[in-house]
Every structure is written in C-alpha cells, then in structure tokens.
Amino acid sequence: MTDPVVSVVMPSYNGVAFIGETLESLARQTLRDWEAIVIDDCSTDDTRALVKAWPDSRVRLIERGENGGPVLARNSGIAAVRGRYIAGLDQDDLCLPDRLARQVAYLEAHADVVLVGAQAEQLREGKVSAMQYAPHSTPDLIAWLTWIENPIVWSTVMMRTDAARALDPFSRPALVYAEDFDLYHRITRFGRVARLDEPLVLYRQHAGGVSKRFISTMQASATQVLAQAHAALLGEDEAAALATLLVRHNMGGEPVPDRATLMRLGNGIATLQAAFIAQARPDAESSKLIRWETARRWARIGRAGLRSGAVSLGDVIAARPPHLGLGYAGIETLLWCGAIGAVRRWQARDPSASVTG
Numbered sequence: 001m002t003d004p005v006v007s008v009v010m011p012s013y014n015g016v017a018f019i020g021e022t023l024e025s026l027a028r029q030t031l032r033d034w035e036a037i038v039i040d041d042c043s044t045d046d047t048r049a050l051v052k053a054w055p056d057s058r059v060r061l062i063e064r065g066e067n068g069g070p071v072l073a074r075n076s077g078i079a080a081v082r083g084r085y086i087a088g089l090d091q092d093d094l095c096l097p098d099r100l101a102r103q104v105a106y107l108e109a110h111a112d113v114v115l116v117g118a119q120a121e122q123l124r125e126g127k128v129s130a131m132q133y134a135p136h137s138t139p140d141l142i143a144w145l146t147w148i149e150n151p152i153v154w155s156t157v158m159m160r161t162d163a164a165r166a167l168d169p170f171s172r173p174a175l176v177y178a179e180d181f182d183l184y185h186r187i188t189r190f191g192r193v194a195r196l197d198e199p200l201v202l203y204r205q206h207a208g209g210v211s212k213r214f215i216s217t218m219q220a221s222a223t224q225v226l227a228q229a230h231a232a233l234l235g236e237d238e239a240a241a242l243a244t245l246l247v248r249h250n251m252g253g254e255p256v257p258d259r260a261t262l263m264r265l266g267n268g269i270a271t272l273q274a275a276f277i278a279q280a281r282p283d284a285e286s287s288k289l290i291r292w293e294t295a296r297r298w299a300r301i302g303r304a305g306l307r308s309g310a311v312s313l314g315d316v317i318a319a320r321p322p323h324l325g326l327g328y329a330g331i332e333t334l335l336w337c338g339a340i341g342a343v344r345r346w347q348a349r350d351p352s353a354s355v356t357g
Contacts, residue, residue, distance in 0.1 A: 003082040003083060003084070004033050004034050004035045004058070004082060004083045005031065005033040005034065005083055005084055005085060005100075005104060006031065006033070006034040006035075006083045006084070006085045006086070006087050006100050006104060006158070007034070007035050007036075007037060007081035007082060007083030007085070007086050007087070007161070008026060008034060008035065008036040008037065008086075008087045008088075008089050008100075009037050009039070009074060009077035009078060009081065009086055009087070009088060009089070010022070010036060010037065010038050010039070010077070010089045010090065010091055011038075011039045011041060011070045011073035011074050011077065011090075011091070012038050012039065012040045012041065012043060012047050012051070012073075012091045013040070013041040013042070013043050013047070013067070013070070013073075013091075014043045014044060014045045014047060015043070015045075015047050015091035015092060016043075016045045016046045016047045016050055017092075018091060018092035018204065019038070019047060019050065019051065019091045019092070020050060020054075021094065022089065022090075022091055022092065022093060022094060022095075023036065023051075023054060023056070023059060025094040025095045025096075026058075026059075026089075026095060027056060028095075028097050029095065029097060029098075029099065029100045029101070030097050030098050030100075030101045031100040031101035031104060034058060034083070034087075034100055035058050035059075035060060035081075035082060035083060036058060036059045036060065036089075037060050037062060037077045037080055037081060038051045038059065038060065038061050038062070038091075039062045039064060039073040039074065039076050039077040040061060040062070040063050040064060040073075041064050041067050041068060041069065041070070041072075041073045042064055042065075042066060042067040047091075048061065048063060060080075062076055062077065062080060064076065069173070069176060070176070070179075071171045071172070071173045071175075071176050071179050072173060074088075074170070074171055074179075075169055075170050075171055078164055078165065078170045081161060083161060084160070084161055085103075085104060085107060085158050085159065085160060085161060086158065086159050086160075086161050086164050087099075087100060087103070087157065087158045088154045088155055088156075088157040088158075088159075088180070089155050089201075090154065090155045092204040093120075093155040093201055093202060093203050093204055094123065094201065094202040094204070095200065095201055096199065096200050096201065096202070098200065099118065099156075099200040099201060100158075102118070102196060102198070102200060103116050103118065103158040103196065103200070104158070106194070106196060107158065107160065110192075110194065112191055112192050113139065113191055113192045113193070113194045114159060114160050114163045114187055114188075114190045114191030114192065114193070115157060115158070115159040115160070115163070115184070115187055115191070115193045115194070116157075116158055116159075116193070116194045116195065116196060117142075117151075117152035117153065117156040117157050117158075117193075117194070117195040117196070118156040118195060118196040118197075118198065118199070118200035118201060119131075119133060119135075119156070119195070119196065119197055119198055119199040119200065120133075120153040120155065120156050120199060120200070120201040120202070120203040121199045121201075121202055121203065122202075122203055122205055123202040123203065123204045123205065124204075124205040128202060131153075131203065133151065133153075134151065134289070134293050134296075135197065136197055136289060137151075137194075137195045137197055137289070138194075138282075138283075138285060138286040138289060139192045139193065139194045139286075140280055140282035140283070140286035140289075140290070141282075141286055141289045141290055141293060142193050142194060142195050143188070143192070143193065143276070143280060144273070144276050144280070144282075144290050144293075144294075145293065146181075146184050146185060146193070146229075147226075147229065147230070147272050147273075147276055148226075148246050148250055148269065148272065148294075148297070149246065149250055149251045149297075150178070150180070150181040150184070150222065150251065151184075151195070152180070152184060152193070152195060153201065153203050154180040155201050155203060156195075156200060156201045157180070159187065160190075160191075163187055163190040163191065164187075166190060167183070167186055167187060170183070171183060174221075174224075175221040175224060175225060176214075176217060176221060177214050177217050177218035177221055178218055178221030178222040178224075178225055179221070181221075181222055181225050182221075182225045185225060185228075185229055219247050219248070219251075219252060222243075222247045222251060223240075223243045223244050223247045224243075225243075226239070226242075226243035226246055226247065227239045227240040227243040230242065230243065230272065233271075233272075233275055234271070241264075242264075242265075242268040242272075245261065245264060245265045245268065246265070246268070246269075249261075249265060249301055249304070250265075250297055250300075250301060253300070253304060254304070255304040255305045255307070255308035255310055256301065256304070256305045256310055256311060257310055258310055258311065259311050259312075259315045259319070262301075262302075262305060262311050262315055262316070262319045263315075263318075263319045265301065265319070266298070266319035266320055266321050267319075267321075269294065269298070269321050270321035270322055273290070273294060273321060276290075277290070294321065298316075298320055298321065302316035302320075
C-alpha cells in the first residue's frame with residue numbers, strides 16, 4: 001500500500017453527534033489521496049462504533065485504553081501517520097471541498113513554509129458567518145500576531161510531517177487547550193508559518209465545544225505560552241504580567257479596569273512590535289498589515305474599555321502604541337462607545353438609572 005499524501009489527525013471523545021458529518025466532509029475533498037486517523041479517547045457514546053463501521057477504508061481508528069485528554073490522543077495519532085503532510089481537524093468541524101488540495105499545493109510551492117493554516121468561517125446552529133481574524137495575511141503578519149494572540153484555527157492547519165515529528169513532544173500536555181498556540185511558536189524552528197486567506201473550514205460553535213467549556217484553562221495555558229515566548233526579551237516577571245494582559249484584554253475581550261492597565265498594555269504592545277520589526281525586517285506590505293492589524297486590535301480594546309466606563313477616549317488615544325491609527329473603528333464609533341461608558345459611570349453613581357448598548 002502506498003503512503004497517502006495527507007494524514008488527517010482527529011482526536012475524538014463522545015463525538016457521535018458530529019463526527020459523521022466531519023468524515024463526510026473529508027469524503028468530498030477534491031484531493032483524494034488522504035487517510036484519516038481517528039483517535040478515540042474512551043468515548044462513552046457510540047463514537048467508536050460509528051467510526052468502525054465507516055464505509056471508507058481511508059478512515060482508521062485508534063482506540064486508546066484510557067482517557068488521557070485531547071493532547072495525548074493527538075500525539076498518538078501523530079505517531080501513526082503515513083502521509084507526507086499532516087492536517088489537523090477536530091471531530092466537530094467541517095472541511096470545504098478544496099481544503100486539502102489548496103494547502104498541499106501551497107506547501108509544495110513554498111519550501112520555506114513548514115505549516116499553513118487557512119481562514120475559517122463559523123458554523124452556529126446551521127448558519128455560517130465570518131470569524132474575526134485578519135482578512136489578509138503574509139507570513140510576517142502571522143508571525144507578529146503569534147506574539148500577541150493565537151491567529152490560526154487548529155482545524156485549518158496543515159504541516160510537514162518531518163517537522164511535526166521533530167517536535168518532542170508534538171503537543172505539550174501541560175499547555176492543554178492552548179497546545180496549538182504553543183506549537184505555532186515551537187515549529188518555527190523548522191520554517192515559517194503562513195495562512196491562506198480563503199475560508200477552507202467551517203468551525204462549529206456549540207455549547208459542548210471544548211473552547212466554550214474550558215475557557216479558564218485555555219486562558220491560563222495561553223498566558224503561559226506568551227510568557228515563555230517573551231521572557232528573553234522582557235524578563236520573566238514582566239513577560240508574565242504582559243502575557244496576562246494580552247490574554248485577558250486582547251484575546252479574551254475583557255475590558256481594561258483602568259487607565260493604568262491600558263497604559264501598561266499599550267506600552268507592552270509597542271515594545272513587542274518594535275522588537276519584532278527589528279528582528280523580522282518585514283517588507284512594505286507586511287509592515288502595513290502589521291500596523292493595521294495592531295491598530296484594529298487596539299480599537300477593539302479601546303471600545304471595550306470605553307463601553308464599560310473604565311477609561312475615556314483621551315485615555316485610549318494617549319495609551320495607543322506609536323504610529324497606530326484607530327483600526328476599523330473610526331473616531332465616531334469610539335465616541336459612541338465613550339458616551340455609553342459615561343452613562344454607565346453615571347449609572348454606577350445613581351443605581352436607579354439604566355442604559356442599554
């Protein structure tokens with residue numbers, strides 16, 4: 001039997017409600033030379049039976065003897081792959097028909113890229129909508145964004161098998177629910193990380209999804225990833241403090257509590273961006289995207305703080321990292337958010353008042 005071009009690695013646990021639809025999305029791929037390795041982590045529903053009975057010999061099942069969580073399950077799958085490339089896919093997400101073909105073509109045309117993601121669209125209760133990721137990217141933009149957030153949906157990822165196996169371990173169990181974010185940092189030892197700007201995956205949002213149920217663990221792990229990434233530049237204590245702010249207010253969308261926190265966050269982002277640009281030396285296109293996408297995030301952070309009433313518009317502008325505009329928001333939106341925040345401050349002094357927005 002010849003080895004497939006792509007091995008799709010899919011951990012599963014009690015996924016019977018969605019995994020059949022996920023496997024059907026693989027059957028519709030325009031690239032036919034793939035295998036899917038489903039690693040069942042001791043499901044208590046009919047997931048194993050469904051996969052065992054699946055009428056496609058390209059789908060293989062690995063049955064774990066004890067429940068160890070998604071990181072260990074995924075690592076087991078990586079050890080079993082036969083393909084030249086590895087595609088990540090969660091049991092409840094869907095691949096659009098050209099997903100595998102487009103990513104294989106990209107990796108074969110870009111020898112310096114070791115991992116490529118793609119845009120994803122959100123699937124919620126049967127409705128598809130855009131996700132809030134950068135609409136246009138370059139490898140330098142993706143590299144910069146990994147300094148402040150997780151810019152790639154795991155189910156869109158394809159990587160070179162030799163690089164994946166050079167990671168030991170492939171995913172680190174201590175960073176559960178942010179192990180993908182950690183991997184995007186670690187795999188750059190072997191090449192660049194890129195992203196295709198067309199949607200190739202539907203990312204399913206539902207109440208039982210891991211990202212909904214384990215958000216506090218995910219945030220703690222993401223904080224650890226960023227703290228480790230920036231320790232050499234900032235020192236361990238400052239890196240840990242900035243990582244906490246980035247995860248809480250940039251990734252998590254939580255409003256800053258006061259002007260001082262906003263200033264620390266703005267100064268931290270400015271320090272990181274200056275260091276990144278000096279190190280990466282991005283071209284003109286990437287430099288423009290880096291400034292624009294950072295401005296967009298700053299506007300989002302500012303809107304959240306303004307709407308909560310914790311900071312003023314003057315605070316947002318004063319704390320803004322140098323050379324940034326206001327992103328997509330514009331001054332009118334920020335003024336409106338500031339007005340809502342002013343009413344909320346007034347409401348806090350007068351509990352009988354009310355405000356919506």
